[in-house]
Amino acid sequence: xxxxxxxxxFAVTSVAVSKECxxxxxxxxxPKGTKxxxxxxxxxxxxDYVLHSSMYRxxxxxxxxxxxxxxxxxxKDENGAARVIMTPMNDEVYPVMxxxxxxxxxxxxxxxxxxxxxxxxxxxQNSSATFNDKSHNQYYQSVxxxxxxxxxxxxxxxxxxxxxxxxxxxIEYKESQPVSMNANKEGRICDNIVSQPNKELTPEKxxxxxxxxxxxxxxxxxxxRKYSTVNNGTERERYVAEFTALSNRSREINSFLSSSLxxxxxxxxxxxxxxxxxxxxxxxIDLNSENLFGSNYTQKIYKxxxxxxxxxxxxxxxxxxxxxxxxxVKGKKGKIIFVGGHNVYARGYINTVYIYDRDEKKLQxxxxxxxxxxxxxxxxxxxxxxxxxxxxxxxGEVICGAAIIDPNQVDPESGNVIQSSDKCISKxxxxxxxxxxxxxxxxxEGSFYEINK
Amino acid sequence: MLKKILLLFAVTSSFAAELPKGxxxxxxKQILEEMRPFKSKNMWFRVADTVPGHKTYRTxxxxxxxxxxxxxxxxxxxHIINTEGIKEIKLNPSNCQTKISTAFYKDKVFQGTGPxxxxxxxxxxxxxxxxxLMIYTWSPRMVYSVxxxxxxxxxxxxxxxxxxxxxxxEVNLEEVKQLMGKxxxxxxxxxxxxxxxxxxxxxxxxxxxxVYKGEIIDPFIFGAMPKDQLEYEINSRLIxxxxxxK
Numbered sequence: 277x278x279x280x281x282x283x284x285x286f287a288v289t290s291v292a293v294s295k296e297c298x299x300x301x302x303x304x305x306x307p308k309g310t311k312x313x314x315x316x317x318x319x320x321x322x323x324d325y326v327l328h329s330s331m332y333r334x335x336x337x338x339x340x341x342x343x344x345x346x347x348x349x350x351x352k353d354e355n356g357a358a359r360v361i362m363t364p365m366n367d368e369v370y371p372v373m374x375x376x377x378x379x380x381x382x383x384x385x386x387x388x389x390x391x392x393x394x395x396x397x398x399x400x401q402n403s404s405a406t407f408n409d410k411s412h413n414q415y416y417q418s419v420x421x422x423x424x425x426x427x428x429x430x431x432x433x434x435x436x437x438x439x440x441x442x443x444x445x446x447i448e449y450k451e452s453q454p455v456s457m458n459a460n461k462e463g464r465i466c467d468n469i470v471s472q473p474n475k476e477l478t479p480e481k482x483x484x485x486x487x488x489x490x491x492x493x494x495x496x497x498x499x500x501r502k503y504s505t506v507n508n509g510t511e512r513e514r515y516v517a518e519f520t521a522l523s524n525r526s527r528e529i530n531s532f533l534s535s536s537l538x539x540x541x542x543x544x545x546x547x548x549x550x551x552x553x554x555x556x557x558x559x560x561i562d563l564n565s566e567n568l569f570g571s572n573y574t575q576k577i578y579k580x581x582x583x584x585x586x587x588x589x590x591x592x593x594x595x596x597x598x599x600x601x602x603x604x605v606k607g608k609k610g611k612i613i614f615v616g617g618h619n620v621y622a623r624g625y626i627n628t629v630y631i632y633d634r635d636e637k638k639l640q641x642x643x644x645x646x647x648x649x650x651x652x653x654x655x656x657x658x659x660x661x662x663x664x665x666x667x668x669x670x671x672g673e674v675i676c677g678a679a680i681i682d683p684n685q686v687d688p689e690s691g692n693v694i695q696s697s698d699k700c701i702s703k704x705x706x707x708x709x710x711x712x713x714x715x716x717x718x719x720x721e722g723s724f725y726e727i728n729k
Numbered sequence: 730m731l732k733k734i735l736l737l738f739a740v741t742s743s744f745a746a747e748l749p750k751g752x753x754x755x756x757x758k759q760i761l762e763e764m765r766p767f768k769s770k771n772m773w774f775r776v777a778d779t780v781p782g783h784k785t786y787r788t789x790x791x792x793x794x795x796x797x798x799x800x801x802x803x804x805x806x807x808h809i810i811n812t813e814g815i816k817e818i819k820l821n822p823s824n825c826q827t828k829i830s831t832a833f834y835k836d837k838v839f840q841g842t843g844p845x846x847x848x849x850x851x852x853x854x855x856x857x858x859x860x861x862l863m864i865y866t867w868s869p870r871m872v873y874s875v876x877x878x879x880x881x882x883x884x885x886x887x888x889x890x891x892x893x894x895x896x897x898x899e900v901n902l903e904e905v906k907q908l909m910g911k912x913x914x915x916x917x918x919x920x921x922x923x924x925x926x927x928x929x930x931x932x933x934x935x936x937x938x939x940v941y942k943g944e945i946i947d948p949f950i951f952g953a954m955p956k957d958q959l960e961y962e963i964n965s966r967l968i969x970x971x972x973x974x975k
Binding site: 315329332333368414 | 777868876899934951953955
């Protein structure tokens with residue numbers, strides 16, 4: 277009997293708690309006068325911060341410069357706007373996505389710099405970098421935290437854009453402070469995907485091009501002979517022009533014949549645990565060809581093997597802007613979020629924010645047509661919220677800030693709020709999510725997610 | 730006479746609409762019929778689905794600047810898109826007969842005339858003149874698209890391509906002038922070309938498209954990259970044209 281009463285009390289409490297939903301769509305304004313939100317942002321996994329990179333004109337330089345700022349969504353100023361924290365970081369900064377303990381800031385004079393969040397919060401623009409790596413530095417870097425981190429050592433993977441160059445580092449911690457950073461592995465990921473035999477090189481075409489090379493060789497030797505026998509300037513010029521054209525053609529054919537086909541692999545982004553990489557690629561796959569201009573130039577997700585080779589595990593079938601992975605969930609593939617193309621239902625070219633559930637294989641919209649004017653890069657938090665910077669029109673003015681959306685309370689087709697949704701993220705869940713940010717170590721088993729279940 | 734009929738047949742059949750490979754379409758016959766006057770090039774590719782659960786495809790048409798978007802699945806509607814606006818043709822999927830056709834909506838489409846806009850008309854003029862172009866879409870709001878303007882222009886020059894930088898249509902000219910200063914060396918033209926927009930070249934900046942002897946070479950190059958890699962990407966697009974004449 278006692279058990280039944282307890283069960284009843286529990287059930288009633290659960291219903292009461294579940295009604296405490298976070299707002300379906302919330303908006304934290306940025307300080308008044310923010311008119312341009314830039315386009316590159318990263319979202320903190322607890323939803324506390326948004327990292328922005330934008331351009332401004334410095335009075336001390338003739339060239340536009342980059343400003344990297346943190347917008348604190350949960351600590352607001354006297355006007356209710358997100359607090360802004362200036363940083364000394366550069367270009368498009370990428371945090372260790374699991375906990376934002378470190379930021380990879382590229383293209384400094386001493387290479388890629390690594391700043392710690394603690395220092396940035398304490399010293400703001402005057403923070404100094406904790407580490408730097410001159411030899412592994414480039415734009416479009418992404419950072420994941422590998423399995424096997426402990427409170428004394430963190431294992432991170434940093435992938436650069438060019439040639440998918442990747443380094444795995446081990447960061448040693450003493451008294452919760454990072455004290456050393458050493459690379460223990462280096463190479464290029466997904467070489468097996470990007471470089472594949474050139475299918476254009478059929479035996480017939482190769483034979484034809486080789487014959488052409490033979491003809492060119494004969495013609496050029498004939499031209500050399502003629503050139504040496506004439507003194508007339510105009511005639512000599514004609515021979516030189518002809519010779520140059522033949523040489524160019526010969527170079528082109530040779531380079532074509534010696535090429536293996538290099539497929540594109542644009543905008544690689546690592547998953548939070550560094551075990552997967554998403555990229556726009558036209559590398560062939562054995563799927564029903566829903567082709568883009570004759571190739572499969574689509575957003576794809578690859579598993580990264582220990583030897584850095586890759587295996588295709590998912591193809592969205594279309595292009596997107598750069599995607600972001602959700603924090604990992606035990607036993608699940610998780611979700612991805614991205615800004616999709618221009619929505620004709622909006623009666624115009626309006627960007628739409630999409631979430632794709634990789635387990636359910638379902639796509640959902642979370643923004644309605646014409647809801648926002650500008651939309652920045654979106655991200656997903658551990659409790660499932662979607663956050664992205666945006667601007668919107670309110671009577672009389674345009675305000676910019678961070679849109680915070682509970683996808684459970686949004687109609688997946690229209691992007692509008694469902695009035696009587698039976699699912700939502702509870703306020704309780706959000707608090708719990710914030711609680712766990714105190715834990716310094718990422719657990720690849722996904723224990724933090726269990727708290728929010 | 731027979732020759733004329735055959736010629737007419739050849740011309741009309743070359744414009745016959747086809748559905749995207751592998752798609753399933755409600756009211757297939759009627760949808761194909763509705764598409765026919767718009768002369769699809771049938772070069773379908775998928776975009777993020779407009780209606781989740783359906784697959785959304787796009788193709789260009791024989792009319793420069795006019796595109797068709799199709800929702801495949803248990804709905805039967807198409808959109809005809811150009812810079813005048815968007816026209817929707819919708820069939821009732823239960824009988825495939827009742828048709829609702831809208832006029833071209835005029836709002837929310839990036840339009841513009843004058844020297845500060847790169848329209849389909851201007852794009853077509855460049856295509857018809859058989860110029861070799863490197864079209865580069867950029868935004869002062871996207872860091873690398875600004876920082877790499879000069880590098881990309883340099884590569885265009887090296888590869889004998891005319892560099893055509895095109896500005897994010899959502900940005901006003903004042904914002905550009907403020908950021909880039911008075912000595913900005915490039916012509917400021919906003920994207921007002923549906924051929925650029927439908928390729929999704931204004932979803933991410935920078936994006937780069939090569940035009941060779943008046944032919945657009947798809948797909949465009951997504952994002953920023955170092956100069957040597959950009960050169961390689963462009964050359965790999967041109968090599969088939971130059972070596973095999975494809």
